[in-house]
Amino acid sequence: MVVGTVLRSHAGGSVVHSDELGVTLQCAARGRLKKERISILTGDRVELDEIDAARATAVISARLERQNLLSRPPIANVDQVIIVQSLHQPEWSPLLCDRYLVHYQLEVPSALPILCVNKCDIAAPDDLTTLQKIYEPLGYSVIIVSAVTGQSMQTFVEMLTGKVSVLAGPSGVGKSSLINYLDPELQLKVGVVDEEVQLGRHTTTYSELYRIRAAVDRPSWVADTPGFNLSELKHPEPYDVFFQFPELTELYENCRFSNCMHLVEQDCNVLANLDKIAESRYQSYRTLVTAAQSELKLRQETSQKEESSVKVVGGKNDRGVVVPRLAGRYRAASRRTKKQQLSEHTAEQTDELEEDALDDT
Ligand SMILES: Nc1nc2c(ncn2[C@@H]2O[C@H](COP(=O)(O)OP(=O)(O)O)[C@@H](O)[C@H]2O)c(=O)[nH]1
Ligand SMILES: [Mg+2]
Ligand SMILES: [Zn+2]
Known part of the structure; x- marks a missing residue:
């Protein structure tokens, strides 16, 4: 076979x-x-x-x-994801970088993504060192390269050897340029906006594995991906976000509340140790987890609405008929609804009181 x-x-x-x-x-x-x-x-x-x-x-x-399957673009059996970033052109965004990390850690849980900072030819060495100091202690490999000067490209090839790797990252950071550097014959289009509708073989709109000829001893493959915006990604569950931040997960066991989200809670061991966490990382966590929470809430509200837009009448055990509920203005508020509205009102007040109590401490 x-x-x-x-x-x-x-x-x-x-x-x-x-x-x-x-x-x-x-x-x-x-x-x-x-x-x-x-x-x-x-x-x-x-x-x-x-x-x-x-x-x-x-x-x-x-x-x-299949060992795994990336959702966008669909690529199966990925050994590792290389998140490509740049400090300039486009400007470094810690939030975007951390969002990419969270996304791909969830998609390929078997291997931590590698952080590849391209365009080092136009970055200050101190700024590059700062990045390394943030991410390397968390367990990420950070490789600093340039597709223009070829800096550290040999190390890059070694990282790809014997594996199926996917280059991911925002548009313009040089993903296609890096692959072209590895194999100039490929002539992938560079400097084009990925979102544009492109025809032809070597574009980033559909996925393809390219053989890395520079890696001679073992077959090695790499795929390019189109960049995407934060807004295009579906938010993960709030806890899923949390578990993608290694510096936070080592602290949560000593939080007072088992459902602590480490945002405002009392006796939170993460908040107590903020001086040990890179500020940009905690900021990313806050932003991502808050967005995930609001999206979850929205989803729950919408599904409740969908559920209640129909009702079953006439008989039990699947014999009933599903009919649409009348729109609100055609029916009088039931006693239950009135009671609910009242209790929601009280619940809001209780929330406010609790928040006040937290502020006071
Ligand atoms: N200065 C510099 N420019 C680069 C480097 N790599 C790529 N570029 C430029 O960045 C732009 C976007 O590159 P491209 O490969 O299309 O990025 P992609 O959207 O991530 O595939 C192009 O104009 C490239 O010439 C690099 O290492 N240094
Ligand atoms: Mg590209
Ligand atoms: Zn906590």
Whole structure:
């Protein structure tokens, strides 16, 4: 049985590379796979049949189990995510960097992302050191490179060797340039706005694995991704945000309240140790967890609204008929609603009182 890695995939078929045979083949998926709705995506490991070496074609007969799957763009079996940043052009944003870290830690929990700071040719060495001092003690590898001067590119290649890596990060930080540096023949488009609709093969709008020729001893693959804005990402659950901050998770066990979110709570061990946490990191945590909380609240409110927009009448045990509820202005407020409104009002007052009590201490 020959197994290969899908380098790119679209409706017309997939391009699959087999390390064993040392060939890249144009492949169609067996009809059965389509019928069973088994998708074939970039990064998938697949079994090959009917290999025709002369015509460089084969048939995909099965998809192996996925280790993980990135959501945007869809790429399967990612060994590591490299978060590319720059200090200038575009300006460094600690919040954006931390948001990327949270996102990809949740998507690929098996390996901490690597932080790659590109464009070191236009950054002050002191500023780069500051970044290293923030992130390295937290367990992240920080690599400082330049796709223009080639600084530390050999170390970069070593980090990619033998792995499937994905470069992620905001538009303009030099992801495509880094891949081009590794293999100038690829000629990925650089300096274009990713959001623009682009046609053609080597653009970042759909995902493709590229072989890193500079890594000679073991097959190594890298994928480019389009940049995205903070607003485009779905917020994770508040606790999920928290658990992506290693410097906070080592402190929470000594917080007084088990549901402490480490924002305003009394006897919070995180707040008591703020001097040991980088200010920008705690700020990122605050911003991200607060956004996650409000989004959660909004979601809960919306789902309640959806649920209550219909009701079941006439009979029990699924025999009833689902009918839309009348809009508010067509019906009188029930006694229950009135009572609820009253108790909500009181609850708000209690919240305010509690907040006042916290302020006082
Ligand atoms: N000074 C400097 N400019 C770079 C470097 N890498 C890329 N650039 C420039 O940054 C711009 C965006 O690069 P690109 O690779 O398209 O970024 P991407 O959107 O992350 O793929 C282009 O104009 C590149 O020439 C670098 O290391 N130093
Ligand atoms: Mg690009
Ligand atoms: Zn706490």
